[in-house]
Amino acid sequence: MAGFPFLPLLLVALYASLAHAAPWPLHARHATHRVRQIGRGLEVKAFHPKSTFQTFGKGIDQPIPEGFANSLTPPAINDSAVTFMQAQLGVDAAHVGYRAGLSDGSRKFAYVKQVHDGVPFANAVANMAWKDGKVVAFGSSFVDINSISKIADSNPTLDVNSVIPTTEAALDGRFNDQPPTLEYLVNEDGSVALTHVFQIRNETAGTWFEAYVCAHTGQLLSVTDFVAHASYTVLPIQKQTFPAGQETLTDPQDLFASPFGWHSNGTDNTTETTGNNVAAFVGGRVSAETSAGLNFNVKYDDTKDPTAASNIQAATNNAFYIANTVHDFTYRYGFTEKTFNFQDSNFGKGGKEGDRVVVSVQDASGLNNANFATPPDGQSGVCRMFIWDFTDPRRDGSLENDIIVHEMTHGVTSRMTGGGTGRCLQTTEAGGMGEGWSDAMANWVSQKSAQVEDFVVGQYVTNKPAAGIRSHPYSTDPEVNPLRYSSVAQLNEVHNIGEVWANMLHNVYAVLVAERGFSTTALTNPDTTEGNVVFMHLFLDALLLQPCNPTFVDARDAWIQADENRYNGANKCTLFKAFASRGLGLNAGPDFVDNADVPAGC
Template identity: 60%
Template structure:
């Protein structure tokens, strides 16, 4: 989602912070990492969701596990056996969820179980290097004081009715399940897990209803609230000029192009294997302007976005951006096996049938954008809105950094936690999600080795300071945010600014140390700083635990560097993180400038 970090007065657009609660000076917001308060339903129910705290360990060059030297061992066997031995559990207390072979590591995701029933929010992830050693382990497994009976007292239909009523939505038919839910009081509740949607309001939840009391206990919110004549992805918005691009797809990432699933060819509309862009319903598509497959629609900024060919220009641009991001991130490891978004997975792992659906000029809102990320196998839904700060209004689908921001929510929600879409749900991890989205927009638009300050969302509001509190900058006088700023902020988007600025500084340090590649978007094989940055960002997503903290995310970056580059960037990374308070001794939102010996 891309709400403002600023509100604009009707007169001079005076800037003030929005949606930020300031804590007492010495208050330690420990619940950032385990809780999140959500307002759900039209009656304004305040629901505090709980996610057990994760422990997270990285092991550098790796440690042995019981089955490492045994022939014919599967990833599932290795993961379950390691978790069993490491946490002193029985194999019946562990359920394998999913796994995949990444570019430099194998990743497995498991759930805690009791009475043959998995827990929804007690999960673990294990990463193995190419030598078969364990290099990272995250766990939120719990030791419940009490466990509810495994036999439900209320029916699934009763649970559906309860969830629909409270959440103002409708059960969408996705298969329900019985799962245990770890509660903050130390008990484990039995729940019916049901997906509830409201297409009109854009909500999409996985609802957990107590299978004995009928109470709604918990939700996973899947929504993260921002030849073709297009704006090339290196351009931020339409003021920089449209260009005609011919065959811009990457043949490695999209071998059949952007208009074919391999079995179905979309010969004249903006639909294909990775994405479909529409206005209204997904049958309302932009048709080619001429044959063959030309989508050449001139946008007229002097008229309303809904007028003339402006709708077609917006759909075309959104389709181009989402497909380009698919192709770039595919090269860096967001593949079928790693739970990406494709209709046809070509037998390469993961679940198909889930291209990104892009609703352009959605009538559901204004001055915003959002992205819903359900589990692998269900399509992600991006909604782009109009912005009414100017006359005529402006179209968010024509500001590339907003489209990139929203699309990146799909990447981060899918790769964290093994394709569940449920592992960035706490306040702190949700903030990380917003930060990665801004960081991707920052990365994708670079055209040289220069690292200027980056400002997001200037076009849609027609204001040079954009929609964030500060520009992203290496200069602390321009952007003072650091790790301890988490003590001040309690809203995911401003928390995200802290992480995005942290990564802006990491990017700058890597580019300064190792140079810059002009072909990074299509060639991930170099050792230049911008190439390494995106590799490490995406590798770390799969390594980190469910609902990571800032420190977990940092540690995953350090481990990712060991896995891929044998730790060559250790000091560069530590110094960059430490420059913004995330040095070795950072803890409980207290800053540290300490770096490892030798750095």
């Protein structure tokens, strides 16, 4: 109750700056805003400056960084990034803060923040990508400092420790001791606030926020929500649901992605469902091996309640297996230490470590759901899997593989978009696509042949094989799934928007497989050219290219540029036709009007 007096003040602060703003059209709200209901009646409207995004096909040259004109040593990524930003946006080098970068063969990626008076901006960011030394993509939400109506003094009036207690009360959680930062925040009315940024978490309720509190007034101005929710035993990962049948698998780990297996970080070894990539447990208790030699052989019995002792162990084993398998196959396709993945030890390969995924099976904080929290690189992702009570006996979400894959994919997309911050899928539109990517990944692992099947999410836990938890199965048949780009105009909830994006990707997948065939070894061999392999390469490559808080159009363009980068544009027309078949054609704009155009020559 102590937090209630603070709530009206917060609401006044959140909306005072919005009162005089011009009405935002739907497409602009989706691309820049997100409204969240938090805790005890608190409504928070977050704002993100609109990102612009350009792709450059074969690439464009950029100015040579100062001091490297006659140097035999190539410039570092940070030098190239700052120089390009200066040329592209006309900003001074002092206003560009290099945050992260990575190099992968002929490809390089950089992520920067706008800076003023030595303080970085939280929501004015940029990213760029190079191939063979040429710039191939550039996204930016930088703002024109000269046009800003008011920018706060860079010296805080309030100490961060003075604003943490009231923010804890407002967000119904506790400060988790991650070091706070001081960052500027662009407001919707064009002003810029100085904010203390810190994390508030409630492990019991499963919430995890990054709060932006004005360093001069103490008002809560915005939040980043690290938790992505979904409405979703050992089963081989290609089997979607429990009735497909459990199997005993021998050594399923991929030693390329997990060089010391799933129960070791190279130094410490375990005989439980803990390891370098994942720790899985129920109520804080991990599952121990059933016999020496890392054997975890307990069958699940769904004629009994999930809380039966043997079922608890079997469900934990399955969650551990699926989460590790997702780690391993996404590693093969590019979600590695350098690109901000989840591992306790990174074996000296880059990125921040100490952040394996924690999976809470049969989590007590909810029912009929699942969620995944994606904090920045270096902090563990947290997956919560719930029991579903639509049937008698109840069913365990950890026994439906598409649910776990969906949740793990939130970690992939939130880390790879925007350079490992976990902040860059926060608008309504981008958050919706986050849900769509997760369904699309679950769809991908469930397809078994070149005969692309319709895909139903959540069919086992709901006992609805034909319907599941989405409005339609994912399908290439418009009679089965009529969702198109224009459908988004009528939607404002992220899972519903995600269905549109996931169905588009289902259609992209289908045409790639129809043209290139299907690989039965796609989970472990990314070096072939079948359609399902190409699809997953473009899926992950595009995440690195797209801007912070992308739109449907941005994400489509990132797929096209990813194909140019990896396959020399061989699939450009195939991709465009697939997107256009569902309204996201060449000339589709941000206003959710269908367009069927494709480039000349297609």
